[in-house]
Amino acid sequence: MGDWARSAVVYQVYVRSFADADGDGVGDLAGVRGRLDYLAELGVDAVWLTPFYASPMADGGYDVADYRAVDPMFGTLGDMDALVAGAHARGLRVIVDVVPNHTSDRHAWFQEALAGVPGARDRYIFRPGRDGGLPNNWRSVFGGPAWTRLDDGGWYLHLFAPEQPDLNWDDPRVRDEFDSVLRFWLDRGVDGIRVDVAHGLVKPPGLPDATDPGSSGRRPYFDQDGVHEIYRRWRRLLDGYDPPRVAVAEARLRDVARTALYVRPDELHQAFNFDFLWAPWSETGLREAIDRSLAAMGAVGALPTWVIGNHDEARVATRLAAGPLPAGMADRPVESPTPERGLLSAAYAADAAVGLRRARALALVSLALPGSAYVYQGDELGLPEVLDLPPSAREDPIWRRSGGALLGRDGCRVPIPWSGDAPPYGFGPDGSRPWLPQPASWASLSVARQRTDPTSTWSLYAAALRLRKSFVDEPFHWLPAPPGVLAFARGANMACALNLGPDPAPIPGAIALSSDPGEPLAPETATWYTPSP
Known part of the structure; x- marks a missing residue:
């Protein structure tokens, strides 16, 4: 890449x-x-x-x-x-x-499918109903059934909104x-x-x-x-x-x-x-x-x-x-x-x-x-x-x-x-x-x-x-830290600590940047620092 x-x-x-x-x-x-x-x-x-x-x-x-x-x-x-x-x-x-x-239901392809153009429905996923109802029990990510029925009795699949019919990727x-x-x-x-x-x-x-x-x-x-x-x-x-x-x-x-x-x-x-x-x-x-x-x-x-x-x-x-x-x-x-x-x-x-x-x-x-x-x-x-x-x-x-x-x-x-x-x-x-x-x-x-x-x-x-930009290519490894603190290094000159505990924690090095400048490793704070030798 x-x-x-x-x-x-x-x-x-x-x-x-x-x-x-x-x-x-x-x-x-x-x-x-x-x-x-x-x-x-x-x-x-x-x-x-x-x-x-x-x-x-x-x-x-x-x-x-x-x-x-x-x-x-x-x-x-x-x-x-x-x-x-x-x-x-x-x-x-x-x-x-x-x-x-999926496309929009206003896409030219879906409009052709609605108009009955031969082969147009093959670009989408149309199925007949089952036992008088939906083709299967799939649900839309947006809620409700993943199928909509047309006036001619056919059903089309939409994993999202009915206005977003799913394409059929088996069609070349x-x-x-x-x-x-x-x-x-x-x-x-x-x-x-x-x-x-x-x-x-x-x-x-x-x-x-x-x-x-x-x-x-x-x-x-x-x-x-x-x-x-x-x-x-x-x-x-x-x-x-x-x-x-x-x-x-x-x-x-x-x-x-x-x-x-x-x-x-x-x-x-x-x-x-x-x-x-x-x-x-x-x-x-x-x-x-x-x-x-x-x-x-x-x-x-x-x-x-x-x-x-x-x-x-x-x-x-x-x-x-x-x-x-x-x-x-x-x-x-x-x-x-x-x-x-x-x-x-x-x-x-x-x-x-x-x-x-x-x-x-x-x-x-x-x-x-x-x-x-x-x-x-x-x-x-x-x-x-x-x-x-x-x-x-x-x-x-x-x-x-x-x-x-x-x-x-x-x-x-x-x-x-x-x-x-x-x-x-x-x-x-x-x-x-x-x-x-x-x-x-x-x-x-x-x-x-x-x-x-x-x-x-x-x-x-x-x-x-x-x-x-100074450390993006440096290797990663976890560092020892007090309970409630996550700490990792990027090479020898940069580390990050995140305090998830209830109490302030010490920073073993020189501070480079903190999400709370007033209390560099207070609870719910992260700090970048140069580790002490």
Whole structure:
């Protein structure tokens, strides 16, 4: 793979919520281009853009109607070309999202299937009903059955929303089409791809009933061995470019050894580390997740890809707070704390400071570990989940399909604050109204405020990204530490300690950076230091 990606820090831009150049309340490609200097100043190596393709937006753009067109909401192909050129001029690489598991129901192919064009339904997964009902008992990730019945009696599969019919990857036309889609964007200069639902493309023969249809990660339609043939083919395509392009898999699996199969030497280059993201906040939980990840990836000659937040998870500063979590993702892993329905209690709100302390500490840990790391926009500002969005503003299909019982993911997608004391906080021109409302309390979290505060979360991230470059190639090993403390070294000159215990702990060396400058290894604090000889 490209050497740059093995230790890269990639910044995830959720395009709708990053920067709005035209004032319509929705982030766009021109807005991203206008903020490239910010990303270069922060110190990341690359930017991953969520889908900006033509889409009816039934699932925030992950329902693609045309893979080669930019949705007018986001701009034009010219805007995308200018963004890529601007990024490259600043030394930033660009990764785009590819959505191969399903299309939009407005895609030309599915419209042909509905119209009865011969052979069109073979590109998707259509089946007759069984005993007057559904073809099988599969459940959608977003809630409800994974099948929708058409007026002619046929059923089609959608692992996500009904507006997202699953493609049939046994049809060679599907495979050829995605070869062409990849080349279209790679030929325009993008440096890599992020593969949405990478573990979902291949379904088991016969589409058997699930024995545990409601449990994410154990569903029979995920992680079939046949997906790996697809990615070996894609790897050959990616390697045909000079320099070779890279690919990262979104495979939401509980078993990191299975995740490692996606990054074997002839397949994809990276896979998001959900085992680490979902690890409990404890000495044992985090250490075991790190050990599992390093061992599993090392077995195939790869390095882990660390992630603590993204557009599908509650914000890390809220997720790690000590109180009960409100309802969120429908497929939250069963090992996670059971979400409680409703909004935060007063007791939970009082723990917001705890959540931020833990988020800052975990950021230092993730950025000190060997491999690559992804930063979700706004996590560098310490943004919390927005839990009190009005029902009329919510768009997530999880919210809709649960009848409001599950909050869904809108709360981690609220447009980020750039400057000023009131919405839109510089997200768009003054007077514009962001597509999701921003909290009044975010004025103190804006980029403008934090860039001038040496103790801010933004300053912590920027300092960590600068220091990280000095040790990214150094070997990893655990260090002895007091009970409740995790400590590891990166070579001879850098170490990281995380205090998960109830009492302050000593630091055996010279402090380089701490998530709490006032108390460098207080409880729920991480510190980078140069070990004493």
